[in-house]
Structures are given as structure tokens and as C-alpha cells.
Amino acid sequence: MKITAVEPFILHLPLTSDSISDSTHxxxxxxxxxxxxxxxxxxxxxxxxxxxxxxxSDRLITSCIRDCxxxxxxxxxxxxxxxxxxxxxxxxxxxWVGRAGITHLALAAVDVALWDLAAxxxxxxxxxxxxxxxxxxxxxxxxxxxxLSFSKDALVAGSARAVEEEGFTRIKIxxxxxxxxxxxxxxxxxxxxxxxxxRIAIDANGRWDLPTCQRFCARAKDLDIYxxxxxxxxxxxxxxxxxxxxxxxxxxxxxxxxxxDAFRTFINAGAVHYVQPDVTxxxxxxxxxxxxxxxxxxxxxxxxxxxxxxxxxxxxxxxHPASTILEYIPWIKDHFHEPAHVKDGIFLRPQQxxxxxxxxxxxxxxxxxxxx
Ligand SMILES: [Mg+2]
Numbered sequence: 001m002k003i004t005a006v007e008p009f010i011l012h013l014p015l016t017s018d019s020i021s022d023s024t025h026x027x028x029x030x031x032x033x034x035x036x037x038x039x040x041x042x043x044x045x046x047x048x049x050x051x052x053x054x055x056x057s058d059r060l061i062t063s064c065i066r067d068c069x070x071x072x073x074x075x076x077x078x079x080x081x082x083x084x085x086x087x088x089x090x091x092x093x094x095x096w097v098g099r100a101g102i103t104h105l106a107l108a109a110v111d112v113a114l115w116d117l118a119a120x121x122x123x124x125x126x127x128x129x130x131x132x133x134x135x136x137x138x139x140x141x142x143x144x145x146x147x148l149s150f151s152k153d154a155l156v157a158g159s160a161r162a163v164e165e166e167g168f169t170r171i172k173i174x175x176x177x178x179x180x181x182x183x184x185x186x187x188x189x190x191x192x193x194x195x196x197x198x199r200i201a202i203d204a205n206g207r208w209d210l211p212t213c214q215r216f217c218a219r220a221k222d223l224d225i226y227x228x229x230x231x232x233x234x235x236x237x238x239x240x241x242x243x244x245x246x247x248x249x250x251x252x253x254x255x256x257x258x259x260x261d262a263f264r265t266f267i268n269a270g271a272v273h274y275v276q277p278d279v280t281x282x283x284x285x286x287x288x289x290x291x292x293x294x295x296x297x298x299x300x301x302x303x304x305x306x307x308x309x310x311x312x313x314x315x316x317x318x319x320h321p322a323s324t325i326l327e328y329i330p331w332i333k334d335h336f337h338e339p340a341h342v343k344d345g346i347f348l349r350p351q352q353x354x355x356x357x358x359x360x361x362x363x364x365x366x367x368x369x370x371x372x
């Protein structure tokens with residue numbers, strides 16, 4: 001399995017609705033920025049990170065893959081993915097300029113492609129290569145009904161549709177208005193419509209400060225919030241520790257953390273209850289496993305953030321024993337050979353060899369962007 005080619009690519013895939021916003025971002029497309037790695041025995045592995053489809057910054061990632069990582073990979077045995085992870089992540093000149101950010105997003109794409117190759121070589125879906133499934137039914141929660149840009153009526157109608165027509169028992173709703181009372185009113189409307197059986201998580205995307213969060217949590221105490229995701233600035237351990245101590249609503253975070261060390265800092269501080277690693281921001285599957293094992297050792301549940309829209313996390317969540325439920329956002333699934341598909345609130349378990357990261361050729365041709 002000698003690596004013969006490493007070819008970066010950029011896809012800008014249109015969202016399934018025209019545009020969406022949370023408290024921090026507004027987007028119309030999802031960026032799938034990745035690497036195709038070809039081996040001497042004719043296999044092709046695909047891996048990618050997720051972006052906001054901003055072409056100039058996407059090209060920083062692909063130039064890192066093409067100009068920095070590819071020369072370190074050509075001629076290597078693709079099966080040595082742990083050693084290759086270390087070779088790339090600890091390459092002195094690259095480590096000097098980035099242990100997070102662009103170099104880490106590029107590393108994620110390469111690492112996922114190497115795992116995709118390993119699973120294809122074995123003729124197994126990734127979850128089976130890793131050691132088999134822990135469950136027959138991985139439950140999904142629906143985030144795509146809860147964007148901040150949706151009116152209150154649209155939020156209530158979409159939540160009801162997801163629960164009553166599509167079989168979800170769990171949803172996630174964005175919060176983070178300038179006036180948190182607006183969020184309370186939206187959540188009360190959904191709770192009133194759906195009753196108390198549906199599990200509702202919320203996500204502020206790092207927008208608020210500690211006093212705002214504390215006031216919000218006091219007002220939300222009767223709404224039975226399943227978790228409060230990214231209440232405050234992503235790296236702020238002290239504020240999350242204070243909030244976690246002072247509210248009964250569990251804290252979830254991790255989608256913006258780049259390393260296992262960052263997770264360890266939050267976990268050791270008691271600042272997180274639901275651990276949310278993402279293969280597209282960590283250095284791929286290799287580092288994700290370290291974070292999931294760390295959560296397991298601390299008896300904390302893992303609920304990945306789906307920067308790859310669950311194409312890869314569906315494998316990891318079917319396999320890793322700390323996993324519980326998984327995010328569902330249907331934006332990009334139909335551009336892949338094996339979509340991350342949900343039926344009656346349950347993710348179908350992938351069956352094809354690999355990590356479900358191989359894009360359709362027509363999607364590559366139609367939505368591919370120039371690298372220069
Ligand atoms: Mg989030």
C-alpha cells in the first residue's frame with residue numbers, strides 16, 4: 001500500500017435550505033476540503049475537513065496538503081497511519097507554524113483518508129475494522145430544524161415535523177440572541193408544542209458571557225434542557241468551570257478544540273459534561289480516538305460534533321463505547337457513495353468498506369473548486 005499520489009480537493013456544497021445562521025455564523029454552502037490518497041495497489045482513500053466554503057481559506061488547507069504533507073507521504077506505506085500521523089503532526093518546521101488551525105485541519109483530512117484506505121484494504125466498514133459495533137441502533141438528534149435564523153413559527157413547525165413525521169425523539173435548537181429572553185420564548189414555544197418527552201439540547205456557539213449564561217440558565221430551569229452547548233468562548237476554561245458548577249443544565253463543548261490536551265484541560269477542570277470531539281478539527285480519527293478514550297476513562301459521554309455531517313462519526317459512534325447519540329444535519333450526505341442516513345431517528349449502520357468519505361464523481365465535477 002505504498003502512497004503514490006496525494007491530491008487535495010475543494011467542494012462547495014449548497015445547503016439543503018437557502019442559508020442558515022447560528023449566533024456566530026451565516027452560511028449558504030458547506031465546504032468539503034480534503035485529500036484523495038492513491039496507493040500502489042490501486043486503492044483510493046478520501047478524507048476531508050469541514051469549512052464555511054470560504055475559498056481563500058480553503059486554499060490554505062489544500063496548499064498545506066499539497067505542498068507540506070504530500071512530499072512527506074509519497075512512497076510511505078499507507079497502512080502505517082499512526083506513524084504517519086506523528087510524522088506530519090510533529091514535523092519540526094510544520095509544528096513550529098501550527099499545532100492547531102490550518103495545519104491541523106489539513107492533518108485531519110489526510111488522517112481520515114489513511115483510515116479510509118485501511119478499511120477499504122480490509123474490505124470492512126470502518127466501525128468493523130475498529131472492533132465492531134457496540135449497539136444495533138445509534139440514535140440521531142436533529143440540528144437542522146433549530147437554526148437561529150428561523151422564525152419562532154418555523155422553529156416550532158420544523159421541530160414538530162421532525163418529531164411527529166420523521167421519528168426523531170431528540171432535537172437541538174440554537175440560542176444566542178442579544179436578549180436571551182428571546183431564546184427563552186422560542187424554547188417555551190417548542191416545549192409547549194412538543195411536550196416533555198422530546199429531548200431538547202441548545203447551542204449558543206460561544207456567543208454569551210458568564211453572567212448572561214447564568215441569567216439564562218436560571219430562567220430555563222423548567223424547560224428540561226438536555227445540554228447547553230458552547231455557552232461561552234471556546235477556549236475559556238474558567239468560565240465554563242464556573243457555569244458547570246452553578247447550573248443544573250449539563251455543559252457540552254469541544255467542537256472548536258484542536259487537541260487532546262485541550263480536552264484534558266476542560267475535563268480535569270470539571271468544565272464539561274458532554275464531550276464533543278470532531279474528526280475534522282482534531283487531527284482526524286487518530287486523535288479523536290484519544291479524546292474518546294479520555295472521556296471514557298472519566299466516565300463522560302461522547303457526542304461528536306459533525307463537521308463532516310456524520311459521514312465518519314457514524315462509524316466511530318457505532319463503535320466507541322463512550323458514544324451515546326449523534327448529530328444529524330442532512331446537507332452533504334447525498335454527495336457520497338454511502339450517505340449518513342437516518343430512518344425513524346436511527347442512523348443506518350454503514351455497510352460499504354471504508355469510512356463513507358468517497359464523494360460521488362458527479363459531485364466532484366459539479367461542485368469542485370479550483371485550487372489556485
Ligand atoms: Mg455546536
